[in-house]
Amino acid sequence: MDLIIGGAYQGKLEYAERRYGLAKEDVFTCSENEGIEYGCRCIDKAEEFALWCVRTGNDAVDLLEQHSDEWKDSIFICEDIFCGVVPLGADMRAWREMTGRMCSYLSSKADNVVRIFCGLEQVLK
Amino acid sequence: MTILLSGGNKNGKSGYAQDIAVKLADGGKLYYVATMIPYDDEDRARVARHIENRAGMGFETLEAGRNIQNIFDAADENGTFLIDSTTALLLNEMYPDSHFEQADSEAASRCISGLLEVAGRAGNAVFVSDYIYSDAARYDDFTEEYRRSLASIDRALARTCDTVIEVCAGNLIVHKGELP
Numbered sequence: 001m002d003l004i005i006g007g008a009y010q011g012k013l014e015y016a017e018r019r020y021g022l023a024k025e026d027v028f029t030c031s032e033n034e035g036i037e038y039g040c041r042c043i044d045k046a047e048e049f050a051l052w053c054v055r056t057g058n059d060a061v062d063l064l065e066q067h068s069d070e071w072k073d074s075i076f077i078c079e080d081i082f083c084g085v086v087p088l089g090a091d092m093r094a095w096r097e098m099t100g101r102m103c104s105y106l107s108s109k110a111d112n113v114v115r116i117f118c119g120l121e122q123v124l125k
Numbered sequence: 126m127t128i129l130l131s132g133g134n135k136n137g138k139s140g141y142a143q144d145i146a147v148k149l150a151d152g153g154k155l156y157y158v159a160t161m162i163p164y165d166d167e168d169r170a171r172v173a174r175h176i177e178n179r180a181g182m183g184f185e186t187l188e189a190g191r192n193i194q195n196i197f198d199a200a201d202e203n204g205t206f207l208i209d210s211t212t213a214l215l216l217n218e219m220y221p222d223s224h225f226e227q228a229d230s231e232a233a234s235r236c237i238s239g240l241l242e243v244a245g246r247a248g249n250a251v252f253v254s255d256y257i258y259s260d261a262a263r264y265d266d267f268t269e270e271y272r273r274s275l276a277s278i279d280r281a282l283a284r285t286c287d288t289v290i291e292v293c294a295g296n297l298i299v300h301k302g303e304l305p
Contacts, residue, residue: 007258009276084260096261117291118131118276118283120300 132292154204
């Protein structure tokens, strides 16, 4: 599994499409309204999955752990929303923490971790 | 040489950008391209602080709140240009009459073509931007449009510039190219 992190609009998905030769149907785009398709080749906007977890009382790391066989060869893309100010709203605060923990977990399991900055790759692992 | 500098607020970008612009100019023409159009006392105080910070460094100030490529009308192209910042330039281009109701949807592409023209023609150019992409917030559509636009400018400059540097708490992360 590979992890791509970075800020909003930095070109993370574009980078993944280029590096892994992804087609549209290879990419599952997470949303706050539904769970994840663990077996997808590329799981984009993982931070939205973390928000769905917050809203549904799930723990992102627990869920991922339970399904680790399904995504062990996948590519995760996650926005590093945990860098900014601690939000005032309780669920936004929980979302930020959940995303941070999830990224640390994914990073520890990943073969490669890159951060995308202004479209440029920075190898972290 | 062309350089893009970005990073968080108050991390030392402007000070460092001034230092490298002086170094690149190497005694030649040196221009500070002021992009902020001050609207109130807070803005005017910031401008005054910036002017004080760069006093004695040899900068000639060019005002360019919009249409950045017009700086060459009154400057020597072979000189070194410090453009601080793309953030202010985009804001001015998006909201031409400072009414924050309707954003100009062509603003980002206009900024990109102007800035790339500057990058292509200037002897040296240092561009300063702001990294505003990593927080847990749901912004309104205007703010989101602004973030998306600024990121598209950053990425276009990052593709074109020889060197791309992130300033983090006064430290430098070189993402592309070499330090001058």
